[in-house]
Amino acid sequence: MDDLIDDIDELDDDSTFESDTHSETSMYEHFRFVADKGQSLLRVDKFLVDRMMGATRNRIQLAAEAGCILVNGLPVKSNYRVKPLDVVSLVMARPRRELEIIPEDIPLNIVYEDADLLVVNKPAGLVVHPGHGNYTGTLVNALAWYLRDDPTYDPSDPRLGLVHRIDKDTSGLLVVAKKPEAKADLSLQFFHKTTTRTYNALVWGIIRDDEGTIEGNIARNPRDRMQMMVFPEGDQGKSAVTHYRVLERLGYVTLVECRLETGRTHQIRVHMKYIGHTLFNDERYGGSDILKGTTFTKYKQFVQNCFEQCPRQALHAKTLGFRHPATGETMSFDSVIPEDMEGLIQRWRTYANTKEL
Structure with a gap:
């Protein structure tokens, strides 16, 4: 039971994170409950809370939003009403496993x-x-x-x-x-959004406005569970707000600073794609294709060299601020952009200044 509760808890972006998403597409059943013949109509979130020690209604609702609650083999929302003999399953993208944390000598900064x-x-x-x-x-x-x-x-x-x-x-x-x-x-x-977090990102395209705010609910893409997407009408997902500021325009890409007001899964990656500026080399969201520029062979080779320079999405959590939990002191930290991303920015800076390709 505990490992499923932990899995569901990891979906709770409010108190935490942009979380790791894995490439597994198969779903594994962790729990199954069969409603009895006399079952009265009851919301599925309440049905499960009554049967799972330690599970909260909020966690169950998060699991439903993530497509992890099935009734008779089909995903349902948390307001689905369970009927007699319904088979209610909780599934996750990985099999159940008792997880032992093994200490490993991995360098830390x-x-x-x-x-x-x-x-x-x-x-x-x-x-x-x-x-x-x-x-x-x-x-x-x-x-x-x-x-x-x-x-x-x-x-x-x-x-x-x-x-x-x-x-x-x-x-x-x-x-x-x-x-x-x-x-x-x-x-x-x-949870109360009193921390400060800024990220530096290199995105495809030239952002015209010097600064702006992106708002749009974020939830899992129903057509691709490995992606998140924006639901602008607000009827799905969780509210998300990203503030951005242009730091430098570099040819066919833009270096931006993003300040998170919320912390949803893949928030910056999804929000920037939503406004037409996918993160550079973000394979999951299409940024590993040449999205802007010319058709010249030399330009294509230049971009390929850039992909090799920084073989991942060009995103760095640069600053972090919070109140110290014991002393109440305001703590602020700033980090240097890593070598792979700094080299990438410098390549585009050189290109923007010469435009030889």
Whole structure:
């Protein structure tokens, strides 16, 4: 039961994250309940809460939004009313597994640490949390090793550890709680949107306005579960707000700063695509195609060289700010753009200044 509750909890972007999404498309049944012959009409979220110890209605609703609640084999919304003999299933994208956090000696870039928390600058390519296909070699495994001599730190305790997340191929700053009180306080700060987070992103196309705000509910794409998408009418998904500011216009791409007001899965990637400016080399959302520019062979080769320079979505969590959970002090952190992305920006800067291709 606990691993399913944790899986559902990971879908709760309000208090946390842009989460890792894995490439598995098969769905695995974790639990199944059959309504009895005398079952009165009852919302499926209430039906499941009554049968699953530790599950909250909000978590069940999140699972329904993610397409993880099936009735008679078909996904339903949380307001579906269960009828007699309905078969209600909870499915996830990975099989059930008792997860043991194994400490692993993986280098960490710790930019700040005290008795309550630490701030780490995550490199691109490092998954933050064990999950399907990535049960080892994650940031959580690295933290378990780094804090192995701390008797109060249990990597398997959900009251400790990561407060928010970023995608595997996004680099940048994350805060980690070493005490339950610290995680509870920091989680509330994220929930109430009192933290500050800015990202630098290189996107396809020239953004005309110097700054702007993108608003649009985000939910899983019903045609592709590996993608999120914007539902502008607001009848699906969760509200999401991204503020952006142009830092530099570079030929057929633009360097922008994005400030998150909310923290939905893939929020910046989805919102920028929604306004027609997909992140450069974001394969999942089509940014690994040449979306702007010329048809010249030399230009195509230039872009290919850029893809090789930064072989991931050009997104970096640059700044992070919050109130220290113990002292109340305002904490602010800034990180240097990593070498692969900085080299990419410099290539486009050179191109914009010469336009030889």
